[in-house]
Amino acid sequence: MLRDLRLAARNLLRNRQRTLVAVGTVAFGIVAFLLAGGFIQFIFHDMRETTIHSQLGHIQIVRPGYFDKGIADPYAFLLPGQSPEQKVVEKTTGFASLAPRLAFSGLISHDEATIAFVGEGVDPEREERLSSSLTLVEGRKLASATERAAILGEGLARSLGVHPGDQVILLATAATGSASAVEVTVAGIFATTSQEYDERALRIPITVARKLMKVSGATAWVILLDKTEDTVAAASHLASSLDAKNFEVVPWTALADFYNKTVVLFSKQVSVVKFIIGLLIVLTISNTQMMCVLERTTEIGTSLAIGRRGHDVMMLFLTEGALVGLLGGVVGVVVGYTLATLISAIGIPMPPPPGMAHGFIGQILVSPSLAFDAFSLAVLTTLVASVIPAWKASRMSIVDALRHNQ
Secondary structure, X not given: OHHHHHHHHHHHHHOHHHHHHHHXXXXXXXXXXHHHHHHHHHHHHHHHHHHHHHHHOOEEEEOOOHHHHOOOOHHHHOEOOOOOHHHHHHOOOOEEEEEEEEEXXXXXXXXXXXXXXXXXXXOXXXXXXXXXXXXXXXXXXXXXXXXXXXXXXXXXXXXXXXXXXXXXXXXXEOOOOOEEEEEEEEEEEEEOOOHHHHOOEEEEEHHHHHXXXXXXXXXXXXXXXXXXXXXXXXXXXXXHHOOOOXXXXXXXXXXXXXXXXXXXXXXXXXXXXXHHHHHHHHHHHHHHHHHHHHHOHHHHHHHHHOOOOHHXXXXXXXXXXXXXXXXXXXXXHHHHHHHHHHHHHHOEEEOOXXXXXXXXXXXXXXXXXXXXXXHHHHXXXXXXXXXXXXXXXXXXXXXXXXXXXX
């Protein structure tokens, strides 16, 4: 094996120009794959964290069946305002904060305009960290749990024609079935990654929401963790620690429908790009290796004539292909990571994608798993590309090979 490696390295050095072209082709393909895959990874990471830190949190604890039947009658699934189970939640590994939320809906009026909305009663102090990715377009955040104020989604504020400081009236059907109303001041206007959400959502202090709906408690406890990667372990721990008859533990991935569909769509696109790059590498390296076999036909015949087996010849060419893949992979990963770092430092201005009202500054995120995937692609494709040329070299007739240049 070591002998084949030395011979393969010597053969590659014999024709440096061709070797550089082959290595450069592999490296170029790997750089293209890293940049494309890194940009998609950044989109996944940014969308994930923004969704978690503006809407869903990492985990939500609700009454069993709330997400299936709670739309029709949310107040039949109320959690208590204070509960010993909250202490259990706070002892979870990686726990950062817990915020109660009260979901409700109704009509919002300003002057002649009346529009349906979906609202959440929140505790501003506990939401400070949990909703860190909630972007304020105008005004300020909610100051306390008791002030009569609201923050409106950008689309909802636009439809009503309101700005911070304006008064609006919230009309809703309370849990008792009676009509209920409250006048609040628009404190601010926010935007999230979901344009659909921003067109109908508002938030008010949870104390005001409870008075409006004539209830106590919350429809959900929203949990924030230190790291998103701990979600599965934390959800599993909470599910085993809490009474399943009274509490349902729901990770954010079960609620982020738009994010999940985006991941599926973009992952397929990355797979197509990977296939195309792999095909180009295979065709290029296969052609290069075939030319090497033709040029070295007499040499191959001599090797077979002095006793080398066809298997040895085949392994020699496969080793040469693997070395090209290793060199191309290393160069491609290094250059790709360097370019990704430079591009990310500058930023990529992006227009608003479908479902969003604002553009963003894109970056390229090259994770260790993506770099390993790119390196593996380089080695595997060059090995595959070398199979047919190596097989043909090993199957040569000794007599025909020795007479090739005569």
